[in-house]
Amino acid sequence: MQPPSNRIVSVAIVTAGSGNYLDKCLDSVRHQTFHGLDVMVIDNSSGHRSSKEACSKFTGVRYCASSGNFSYCDSLNKAIELSEGQYLLCLNDDVVLQERFIEEAMRGFSAGEKVGMVSGKVLRMDARTIDSSGLFLSFSRAAKERGYGRKDCARFSKEGFVFGVNGAVAFYRREMLEDTRINGWYFDPDFHFFYEDLDIAWRANRKGWRCYYAPGAIAYHARGASVRQGRGLEKPFARRYLADSLHIDLVKNRYLSMIRNETLPGFLLHLPGIFLYDLFSWGYILIFKPRLVKKFLIVSACIRQALERRFSRGEPR
Numbered sequence: 001m002q003p004p005s006n007r008i009v010s011v012a013i014v015t016a017g018s019g020n021y022l023d024k025c026l027d028s029v030r031h032q033t034f035h036g037l038d039v040m041v042i043d044n045s046s047g048h049r050s051s052k053e054a055c056s057k058f059t060g061v062r063y064c065a066s067s068g069n070f071s072y073c074d075s076l077n078k079a080i081e082l083s084e085g086q087y088l089l090c091l092n093d094d095v096v097l098q099e100r101f102i103e104e105a106m107r108g109f110s111a112g113e114k115v116g117m118v119s120g121k122v123l124r125m126d127a128r129t130i131d132s133s134g135l136f137l138s139f140s141r142a143a144k145e146r147g148y149g150r151k152d153c154a155r156f157s158k159e160g161f162v163f164g165v166n167g168a169v170a171f172y173r174r175e176m177l178e179d180t181r182i183n184g185w186y187f188d189p190d191f192h193f194f195y196e197d198l199d200i201a202w203r204a205n206r207k208g209w210r211c212y213y214a215p216g217a218i219a220y221h222a223r224g225a226s227v228r229q230g231r232g233l234e235k236p237f238a239r240r241y242l243a244d245s246l247h248i249d250l251v252k253n254r255y256l257s258m259i260r261n262e263t264l265p266g267f268l269l270h271l272p273g274i275f276l277y278d279l280f281s282w283g284y285i286l287i288f289k290p291r292l293v294k295k296f297l298i299v300s301a302c303i304r305q306a307l308e309r310r311f312s313r314g315e316p317r
Contacts, residue, residue, distance in 0.1 A: 010038040010085030014075045015093035017045025022054040022093045034102035038084045042075040073187035073196050092168040094222040105217035116176025116209035119165040120217030131221045134162030134213045140277035141258050143198040162213045164201025169219045176209045190302045195253035202261040259306040
């Protein structure tokens with residue numbers, strides 16, 4: 001397959017200014033073999049100074065400071081609206097791309113007219129451990145990263161179709177983003193952080209769009225650098241290291257993604273897996289973080305609203 005030519009690719013990097021990651025991320029974008037990039041940084045940091053200084057080192061980078069307390073999804077929506085490309089690569093600032101990443105990933109879009117997403121091979125910073133080789137929807141209706149935490153091997157070097165793309169290194173076709181847009185947004189603002197990648201992948205699959213895995217497109221991700229406490233970097237069982245607000249998002253957004261996308265037959269089929277996942281998830285909260293129960297009840301209004309919108313639209317059940 002040959003990569004599409006004369007197409008602008010927009011690269012949107014969202015940063016909260018935590019850690020010293022943005023410099024390396026921007027440097028890896030600068031050294032891409034694919035040309036014609038439209039690069040922007042959406043800065044959600046409190047002071048803006050360090051991120052702005054990092055951007056000033058690189059020619060042609062558009063810098064956009066958030067005027068308010070933007071969530072990750074708000075930032076992505078803003079980036080898409082400001083972007084110019086027919087393809088959009090959304091990056092966390094804790095990601096570093098191999099120099100051929102975009103060139104190799106663009107080949108994935110040539111796998112078919114309905115390829116709306118491309119996933120590269122995302123490794124941990126040790127360059128040996130898989131962080132994601134494609135996003136999948138698990139039996140419990142949770143997000144599942146293929147190969148997560150396993151050593152890289154030949155199995156992960158085979159290209160092909162997967163369900164979706166990891167949100168840290170997410171490559172989208174603009175046509176797909178426009179086709180799946182709802183209520184004026186691409187990424188649901190109620191999600192804030194977590195599951196936004198599964199939600200849009202699920203929504204896209206329902207509309208006939210597909211995701212292609214291009215293993216030649218390699219990126220490195222410092223898992224958890226953006227959201228976990230320092231001691232939780234690249235460690236398993238992420239919820240142990242999450243702030244309360246992020247832990248609530250992790251729980252809430254799984255429900256939102258199911259409400260937005262699941263059918264009634266699908267829900268009934270996967271009910272055992274859903275029940276077991278919730279039993280574990282809420283058991284952990286009740287034993288180790290009971291304070292989250294009250295906080296979850298406070299934000300549960302958006303779940304009720306999602307249910308009301310789902311049934312009022314008369315979507316397939």
